[in-house]
Amino acid sequence: MKHAMSRDKMKRIIVESLPRAGQYSHAVISGDLVFISGVTGQTTQENSFTEQFDESVRKIEKILAEASSSISDVVKVTAYLSDQKFFQEFNRLFNNIFTSAPVRTTIVCGFVNSLVKIELDVIAAKSK
Numbered sequence: 001m002k003h004a005m006s007r008d009k010m011k012r013i014i015v016e017s018l019p020r021a022g023q024y025s026h027a028v029i030s031g032d033l034v035f036i037s038g039v040t041g042q043t044t045q046e047n048s049f050t051e052q053f054d055e056s057v058r059k060i061e062k063i064l065a066e067a068s069s070s071i072s073d074v075v076k077v078t079a080y081l082s083d084q085k086f087f088q089e090f091n092r093l094f095n096n097i098f099t100s101a102p103v104r105t106t107i108v109c110g111f112v113n114s115l116v117k118i119e120l121d122v123i124a125a126k127s128k
Contacts, residue, residue, distance in 0.1 A: 013067050018059055026063045034067040034124045036060060038080070042115040049086045049117045053093045056120045069124045071097065076123040077104045082116060084108045090118070 013027035013034075020026065027036045041047075041055025057071070064070055077098060081090060090106065098104075102122075111119070 013063060015062055015066050018062060027067050029067055029126065032126045033075075034064065034069045034073075034126060036063050036122045036124070038078075038119045038121040039063070040111075040113075040116050040119045042113065042117070044115075046115060049089055050093060052117045053090070053120075056118060057097055060120060060122060064122075064124055067124075067126070069127050071124075072100050073124040073127055074098060074100065074102045074122045075125055077102055078121045079104065079106045080111075080119040081106065081108050082111055082118070086117060 009030065011029040012025040013029065014020070015026050018026060024037055027034050029035075039056045039059045041052035041057075041059070043055075047055075061071055064073070077094070079090060079094070081087065087106070087108075094104070
């Protein structure tokens with residue numbers, strides 16, 4: 001038996017003040033869950049891992065607010081790091097921001113844009 005989600009049961013979220021690198025939604029709300037696309041924090045100049053993490057979180061918070069959710073409602077984080085040397089720093093930053101201890105997957109990978117050090121995508125519950 002196939003199950004398909006009807007498009008009219010999903011709500012697309014696009015935050016006009018945030019850039020997009022293509023034709024996709026910043027987030028999609030389906031039922032009581034908010035699915036956020038991968039978010040990076042690089043600028044046009046080289047910035048630190050911590051600065052990129054903080055900027056990514058700032059963008060995620062904006063998207064979550066638009067979707068009637070918040071960082072405390074995050075249930076799953078997928079983190080993509082450009083280098084394993086950032087892992088300990090990521091753990092420290094993650095623990096300070098995601099205090100509800102959501103489930104997490106961390107992957108070391110390469111990026112199309114060589115300035116990117118971290119990308120985060122999250123799933124959150126809608127705030128009640």
